[in-house]
Amino acid sequence: MSDTPLFKVTIDNITVEVPAGTTILQAARQVGGDVAPPAMCFYTPLEGSGGKCRTCLVEVSKGSEKDPRPMPKLVASCRTTVMDGMEVKNITSDRVQDARAGVVEFLLLNHPLDCPICDQAGECHLQDLGYEHGSSGTRYEFQRRTFEKHDLGKYIQLHMTRCILCYRCVFTAAQVTNSREHGVLDRGDHAQIATYIEKSLENDFIGNVIDVCPVGALTDKTFRFKNRVWFTKPVYASCDCDKCCGEVTLWMRGDEVFRVTARKDEWGEIKTSPKTGKTGWICNDCRFEKKKLSQWKVEGLADISRHSVIGQGKYPLLEKSNETISKVLDGRKPRLLMDIHSVSEVNRPEIDLSEINGPATSSIFKKQ
Amino acid sequence: MGRKLLLHNAHVEGIRTYEVYRKTGGYRSVEKALKTLTPDEVVEEVKTSGLRGRGGAGFPTGMKWSFIAKPEGVPRYLVVNADESEPGTFKDRYLMEYIPHALIEGIIVSSYALGANTSYIYIRGEYAWIPDILEHAIAEAKANGFLGKNILGTGFDLEIYVQRGAGAYICGEETALIESLEGKRGNPRIKPPFPAVKGLWDCPTVVNNVESIAAVVPIINDGGAEFAKIGVGRSTGTKLISACGNLNKPGVYEIDMTISVEEFIYSDEWCGGIKGGKQLKACIPGGSSVPILPANLLLKTAKGETRYMNYESLSDGGFATGTMMGSGGFIVLDEDQCVVEHTYTLARFYRHESCGQCSPCREGTGWMEKILYKIESGNGTLHDIDLLWDIQRKIEGNTICPLGDAAAWPVAAAIRHFRDEFEWHVNNPELCRTQNFGLAHYADEIHVPA
Numbered sequence: 001m002s003d004t005p006l007f008k009v010t011i012d013n014i015t016v017e018v019p020a021g022t023t024i025l026q027a028a029r030q031v032g033g034d035v036a037p038p039a040m041c042f043y044t045p046l047e048g049s050g051g052k053c054r055t056c057l058v059e060v061s062k063g064s065e066k067d068p069r070p071m072p073k074l075v076a077s078c079r080t081t082v083m084d085g086m087e088v089k090n091i092t093s094d095r096v097q098d099a100r101a102g103v104v105e106f107l108l109l110n111h112p113l114d115c116p117i118c119d120q121a122g123e124c125h126l127q128d129l130g131y132e133h134g135s136s137g138t139r140y141e142f143q144r145r146t147f148e149k150h151d152l153g154k155y156i157q158l159h160m161t162r163c164i165l166c167y168r169c170v171f172t173a174a175q176v177t178n179s180r181e182h183g184v185l186d187r188g189d190h191a192q193i194a195t196y197i198e199k200s201l202e203n204d205f206i207g208n209v210i211d212v213c214p215v216g217a218l219t220d221k222t223f224r225f226k227n228r229v230w231f232t233k234p235v236y237a238s239c240d241c242d243k244c245c246g247e248v249t250l251w252m253r254g255d256e257v258f259r260v261t262a263r264k265d266e267w268g269e270i271k272t273s274p275k276t277g278k279t280g281w282i283c284n285d286c287r288f289e290k291k292k293l294s295q296w297k298v299e300g301l302a303d304i305s306r307h308s309v310i311g312q313g314k315y316p317l318l319e320k321s322n323e324t325i326s327k328v329l330d331g332r333k334p335r336l337l338m339d340i341h342s343v344s345e346v347n348r349p350e351i352d353l354s355e356i357n358g359p360a361t362s363s364i365f366k367k368q
Numbered sequence: 369m370g371r372k373l374l375l376h377n378a379h380v381e382g383i384r385t386y387e388v389y390r391k392t393g394g395y396r397s398v399e400k401a402l403k404t405l406t407p408d409e410v411v412e413e414v415k416t417s418g419l420r421g422r423g424g425a426g427f428p429t430g431m432k433w434s435f436i437a438k439p440e441g442v443p444r445y446l447v448v449n450a451d452e453s454e455p456g457t458f459k460d461r462y463l464m465e466y467i468p469h470a471l472i473e474g475i476i477v478s479s480y481a482l483g484a485n486t487s488y489i490y491i492r493g494e495y496a497w498i499p500d501i502l503e504h505a506i507a508e509a510k511a512n513g514f515l516g517k518n519i520l521g522t523g524f525d526l527e528i529y530v531q532r533g534a535g536a537y538i539c540g541e542e543t544a545l546i547e548s549l550e551g552k553r554g555n556p557r558i559k560p561p562f563p564a565v566k567g568l569w570d571c572p573t574v575v576n577n578v579e580s581i582a583a584v585v586p587i588i589n590d591g592g593a594e595f596a597k598i599g600v601g602r603s604t605g606t607k608l609i610s611a612c613g614n615l616n617k618p619g620v621y622e623i624d625m626t627i628s629v630e631e632f633i634y635s636d637e638w639c640g641g642i643k644g645g646k647q648l649k650a651c652i653p654g655g656s657s658v659p660i661l662p663a664n665l666l667l668k669t670a671k672g673e674t675r676y677m678n679y680e681s682l683s684d685g686g687f688a689t690g691t692m693m694g695s696g697g698f699i700v701l702d703e704d705q706c707v708v709e710h711t712y713t714l715a716r717f718y719r720h721e722s723c724g725q726c727s728p729c730r731e732g733t734g735w736m737e738k739i740l741y742k743i744e745s746g747n748g749t750l751h752d753i754d755l756l757w758d759i760q761r762k763i764e765g766n767t768i769c770p771l772g773d774a775a776a777w778p779v780a781a782a783i784r785h786f787r788d789e790f791e792w793h794v795n796n797p798e799l800c801r802t803q804n805f806g807l808a809h810y811a812d813e814i815h816v817p818a
Binding site: 050051052053054057073074076079098099102103105106107109110139140142164165167183184186187188189190191 | 536538553558719720721722723724725726727728730731732733734735738755761762763765766767768
């Protein structure tokens with residue numbers, strides 16, 4: 001029974017009714033599926049976020065019922081509010097697809113593409129975006145910009161080379177913690193997230209910057225290189241914490257708790273806690289210190305999309321593809337001809353892929 | 369000789385001081401506006417005058433003023449954009465340096481029209497000596513009762529503050545300017561909300577160029593209708609043009625927008641022709657971010673008509689065969705200049721000045737610079753030219769603020785009109801390091817379809 005009027009908005013020929021003041025992105029998320037534009041910098045719980053990455057650009061083909069003129073430029077759907085009778089084109093517009101492919105190319109331009117050794121792989125938004133909208137090769141043939149890794153205190157490591165400057169962590173520190181101690185230094189393509197000067201971040205809630213980071217630029221030092229996210233099993237758990245809501249996701253393998261994060265929804269955003277009614281940010285103690293199962297009350301399996309790589313192998317009912325190879329081989333079992341690790345020179349863990357300028361090629365792996 | 373409204377007393381000895389400025393008829397508009405006109409009448413006069421924003425976009429100033437929100441109990445602000453950082457543009461610098469009181473006078477009248485009791489001049493950091501001149505002028509105006517409390521006994525209060533920038537081109541964008549003025553990092557805001565609704569400290573704010581504000585003075589003195597009679601079409605009044613490059617007489621000129629581009633370049637009254645008797649190759653008529661034009665398209669439009677120095681004529685033919693008035697930074701290139709090198713220089717500037725907030729501009733400007741360097745140094749391929757075209761296409765229109773467009777347009781126009789020169793660089797990698805492509809066919813008469 002609210003006073004806000006309902007606006008009809010048509011996104012990719014699907015009409016939804018949303019309250020006035022809703023953004024196009026939120027309306028599209030109500031439709032769900034492919035119609036929802038990807039968003040790398042917008043984060044619902046963070047006020048003022050969005051508008052920077054330009055991946056959520058959409059075409060407004062009809063402004064509103066009153067003023068049906070189309071908007072001349074593509075607009076950032078995360079920061080544009082709907083009007084009554086608005087018509088939006090996302091996946092049905094070639095212009096949008098073209099611009100989005102361009103944005104993905106720009107985002108990946110200076111990205112090291114070190115997914116094989118990145119902790120974020122498997123839950124990385126940039127990985128998903130590149131998979132859906134990116135091209136298979138790069139047209140960039142120059143040196144990529146690199147940064148040194150920085151330790152921001154004892155829990156968080158910052159690897160600026162991977163950063164896409166979404167500003168989410170800056171907003172988080174400004175809005176969730178008592179004081180913001182990091183920000184953006186320099187400008188243009190050498191802009192960097194940094195503390196001034198190499199200070200550590202000491203705040204009870206600063207760990208949340210790891211959760212909001214869409215890429216692997218801010219990583220949990222208690223989890224770094226411990227496991228791949230798709231090998232761990234997410235379960236919801238809670239504890240009585242006097243600092244935060246205490247509602248978390250435990251990422252477990254067997255009985256071992258590898259990692260603790262806040263609970264996220266299907267868009268990768270931290271959920272609202274049913275206990276407090278506020279965004280379920282968690283404190284550093286819950287995130288980094290409570291790594292024993294006995295400290296938690298397990299509530300059950302976490303909601304993970306079946307399409308996510310994390311859900312792989314955790315849903316026994318998922319239909320398995322038929323084993324075709326034995327049919328092809330006329331009932332015989334395939335024979336192992338060789339072990340790839342004994343013949344390949346590519347498997348050299350001492351080479352840090354993130355330190356390489358440009359894409360990794362075989363010449364880098366040739367033994368000196 | 370065209371009529372002068374802004375620089376008419378620039379030659380007077382000591383015009384920088386209050387006494388001389390007042391003697392030559394200064395501050396008349398303040399007396400007229402505050403004593404005989406209501407704020408709305410001042411806005412109406414400016415609307416009638418047809419004054420268009422002199423900062424580059426050419427948006428009608430009166431219309432901009434009428435958009436300002438007027439909620440009860442919320443202060444309004446007038447911010448003067450003196451962050452003139454566009455390569456090739458130095459008209460505001462001349463005005464502020466030599467006739468600072470013209471700006472102060474304009475601010476008082478404009479603030480009265482907008483109902484602003486505080487006004488800021490945000491000045492470019494590199495203009496290190498001008499804030500002192502302005503502050504001196506403000507002190508003089510205050511001592512003579514034109515600033516402060518109860519100006520001329522009309523009950524109108526106004527304070528003007530000068531704020532120095534820290535040397536960022538992006539802070540010339542109005543929302544980035546506001547952020548910087550608030551003491552934050554100069555990142556452009558996402559619009560809407562527009563500054564007229566939510567600007568400085570979340571209050572309604574109007575951001576205007578120095579020249580626009582100074583032009584309010586003659587509008588009030590002579591009336592908007594009189595101002596509208598000067599010029600042609602929707603290009604009313606006079607415009608300051610800062611001419612530079614290979615000219616005999618570079619400098620700041622006040623034109624009345626009825627003269628042709630050819631006359632402006634070659635007439636002795638204005639720029640006095642190309643230096644050393646060389647031939648004109650290309651020109652950027654409105655500051656570095658507007659499209660470059662070859663000599664033939666600059667002097668005549670694609671329809672074969674003479675091109676004039678005004679908003680409509682310069683943009684005749686759109687970006688395909690036209691350009692923009694922009695901020696009036698008139699950069700002339702003679703036959704010995706290399707357009708590829710020139711474009712590379714501009715790309716380097718935009719890469720350096722991109723704020724890094726949104727991805728197309730942050731990554732794209734650097735990429736364009738690297739490719740242009742590659743072509744310029746004789747290592748390019750034909751594929752690189754097409755790639756460059758594709759990159760600029762993906763930046764343009766997809767960014768938060770116009771800096772992305774400003775970086776993309778010069779590159780697009782250079783490829784559009786000077787593709788031969790780019791290809792010559794690719795095909796003659798050795799030669800292009802020692803020689804220039806020269807004038808080539810860029811001044812040839814163009815075929816006009818009947």
